[in-house]
């Protein structure tokens with residue numbers, strides 16, 4: 099059995115491209131259609147209802163591109179809109195929360211877990227629920243870090259400022275390090291080294307995006323939906339709702355190379371889905 103339809107992946111912006119990269123690395127023959135809602139970012143400070151509506155519009159757009167599954171690469175959308183999407187659309191749809199939670203408990207002795215994310219993700223309690231579903235006796239501490247996304251998007255390199263902000267947010271984790279810390283936002287893996295330096299090498303830092311790419315492979319393999327037809331590498335198409343300032347710089351940071359096959363979708367077109 100072979101299914102040559104593309105995998106749909108979306109995020110509030112460009113951060114989810116790191117998930118595309120992880121999928122490309124472990125599933126090089128799969129075609130991918132990515133959507134980054136750059137015109138309406140950030141999702142992290144918006145209401146759940148708004149994020150659900152945006153996520154449903156994007157999913158309808160991706161379905162029109164004939165995707166075989168949808169990966170919600172955005173932690174915020176995964177936290178507040180995943181169930182809404184799963185009940186509305188009839189293809190496999192996965193988010194990054196459950197794979198991230200499972201990866202945080204990879205070491206069986208883990209009892210203390212930290213989670214950092216946007217205000218919406220932390221406020222939703224989604225990571226706490228996913229972790230407790232695996233082990234209800236866990237000690238879980240969460241912290242929203244709203245300044246980190248703009249800091250990374252702006253490409254700030256000043257290590258003293260970065261460390262000062264991280265020290266403020268991570269104060270409790272530094273004083274009493276958890277065994278695992280979930281980097282519950284598309285952007286945070288870009289500060290992995292700085293966070294690891296502050297918390298020490300014993301803390302397992304979990305990139306939910308990478309963990310999710312493994313789950314994509316498991317689902318497609320189990321459901322016999324892998325693409326065996328393309329002898330060559332898969333094709334990757336990128337759609338965005340705007341070209342923001344520093345677009346090239348930011349997207350290159352997330353993909354590690356310039357974006358090709360890049361198209362802009364007018365917001366009015368996107369909004370017409372499910373209107």
Ligand code: DGL
Pocket residue numbers: 109110111113114139140141142143171172173174175216219247282283284285
């Ligand atoms: N993609 C979002 C997330 O992972 C971060 C950016 C935003 O707030 O939209 O939560």
